[in-house]
Each structure stands twice: as C-alpha cells, then as structure tokens.
Amino acid sequence: MYTVLHAVVPPLAKVVWRPTVTGLENVPRTGAVILASNHLSFADSLVIPIVAPRKVHFLAKSDYFRGGGVKGTLQKAWFEGMGMLPVDRDDPKAALGSLDTALEVLGRGEAFGLYPEGTRSRDGRLYRGRTGVAHLALTAGVPVVPVGITGTERLQPVGARLPRIVPITVRFGAPIEVAGRYDGVPPGKARRLVTDEIMTAIQALSGQEEAGVYNDRAPDA
Template identity: 50%
Template structure:
C-alpha cells in the first residue's frame, strides 16, 4: 500500500510533470516472475524514475542506515525508502557483500523484480564504467534472466552535486532479456561471471550510447578524491 501511495499519489504526478519520463521496450519486462533489471547509474534520480515507468514493483537494496535513524526524521526516511521499493541490508560487517548477495537471491527466489546497478556507484562523469560481477552471481544462483536498462537524461535533471533537480526529459530504454542458462551450475567461476558481466555492460553501452571505460567507477572516484586532497594540502602549505 505504501509503495502504491508513493508511486501513484505522492511522487508520481510531481516527477511526471518535472521530468517528463518516457519508456521504450517495456514489453521485455515480464508481467510476473523473477528477473534482474541491470541499469546504468547516472544519478540518484534513477531509483525514482525507473520504478515510475515500470508497472511492476521494483525492489532495490539499500543501506540499513536509511531505515534505522531515530526520531521523526528517521521515521520519515524509513517510510519514504520503503515506499519507493527499497529493502535494507546490513553493510557494516566483514560479510557485507555476502549479506547483500543472500538478500538479493532470496528476493529473486520469491519471484521479485530486482533492480541492480552493476557499476556499483554513480558514474562520476556520465561515462559507463566496468561492471562488478555480483550481478552475474545473483543471476546464476537464482537462475533468472538479466534485463539491461539504460537511463538517459537523469544526469541532466539531477546533476552530480546538485541540491535541486532541474526540469528536463528522462528516457528509459529497456533491452531484450539476456539468458545465461547456458552457465547453469557455474556460480562462483570468476571467469564465467566476468564474461557474463561484460556481456551485460556491452548491452548497456549499446542501449545508452555512453562511452565505456574499462575501470571501476569507485576507483576513479577514490583517485579523484585523493588528488583533490593533495592539491588542497599543497595550497595550504
């Protein structure tokens, strides 16, 4: 009920007016049954505008901290993230990656439609970065197809670092499902999982038209942050 209220009553009309979202390839998303929607990740807006354009509920994994903050602010945040289809995972321990994997596989085995960003983080510059193999492991362990999804224009309505969204047009392009059943029983084989992930990223590159970079986005961000700190240190010296 909360998801329906957020999508169609509270957020929906505002986002449709502000971002004018459109979608093509919706027929590739099954009306029922488990599947992974693997999307590029340009902006925070992706997690709001993709679910808005898909009739089925999409479940995303989110930090547990979004759901556990005390007080009125914490209550509002918990209701909001629950309302847009987020499921909390505990990423504080050493087995954080495994916890996320277990949660994702459980949701898929329950027949859910799971939203994943293979890049692991938002693109720092609008280009498409190397995918992490977790999406392949999930697909193999749950035995589900991966549906590539390209978000186009979200970085214009929600630029990196911006505090306010800007009016614009967002387009969602859904590709044909990728069937990896030929690799059944091979979960854990890093060469197979790398090959699968590269195939997913190639499909995203074709759908989105982005330039592909064979580096992890998180590493690029870390190097940029380190360079910024070093420059600030030199300026202060």
C-alpha cells in the same frame, strides 16, 4: 505503503519530468527478474521503480531507515514504500549480505535492480561491470533485463538543493537468458562472460563511452 505511494508518485513524476521510456514490453510482468542498469545519479533508484511496470527492489543505505522523529519516520516510510531494502555499507560483510538479500527477493519471484558498475559514474563513462550480477543470474537461473538511463546526472547534481526539470530517458532492453547456457563452463569464466554480455547491452542502450576499467571511487549515494 507501496500501493499508496505508487498511486501518487509515478503519475506526478511523469507529469513533471515527462520521461521518455522505451522497451517496457521487455520487462516480464511476473516472475523473478534482474534489472541491471548503468548508474549516473542517486536518483536512478527512484526513476527506474517509477517508470517500471512492476515493483522493483533496490538496495539503499541503512542510514535512511534509522532516523528518529517525524522526519526519520517519513523518510523510512518513503524508502520502504519505494521498494528499497537497507544495506549497511560500513559492514565488511555487506557485499555478501547484499547478494543474500537479492537472492531472497528473486526467490520470492520478484524483481531486483542493481548497478553492475558498483557505484555511480562521475564522468559519464560506462565502467566495467562487476560479476555480482552474473552470480545472481546464474545462481537463481533468472533473466537479466539491461537498462540504459540518460539525463539523471543533471537531475540533481551534487550540491543542488532541489531537483531540476531535465530530459530523462530510460530504455529497457531485451531480456538476457542465462539458465542452461553455461553448463560445464568454469564458474569464474561464466560469470565474466555473462557480465560482459550485460554491459554490452547496457552500453547499446545508454550510448555511453566505455571506460574499460572498474570504477573504484567510493560511493556516496
């Protein structure tokens, strides 16, 4: 399904939205890698796989994979075909399960995408990164490619029934290597240092104002 969808969806989306994409050369074509992006819209998890030069797995609400009937079947096929992996957000252990899922993807030598802010920004600012991204990078010993997206918050605002034609820009930054750099550093400190380095790179790519605090608003997309 992935092969079929990616033969149709990316070319069509690029013709319609004409996204500006830079830094594709920074995304390794093979091997495990994390793509860490800012988060402005539910559409980010579709935009990145559409423009990336390789398959990227993101997590998506398990509800999207459970629908019945023709609509449910098509919806499940769409999300699976776009490389999405289900996560049950109502499960108290979902956070740990998400990390395990990510490590499985990375263990297979694939690309995993995530948002260090934890949930999308409602005011356009860049919020402080949570250290899960650093935990994954340090545990798996894989590079992190920072990603800066602009414009997706206007693609389909809350309440809009159809997506709009708006300028979208996706910038892929230089990979941040972590393997071997933090040997002997206390784990908690290493995770914070790596996360802050990643967020600094994302801010440079996105140009967002830094909020300086965590985004604690409950995600709905």
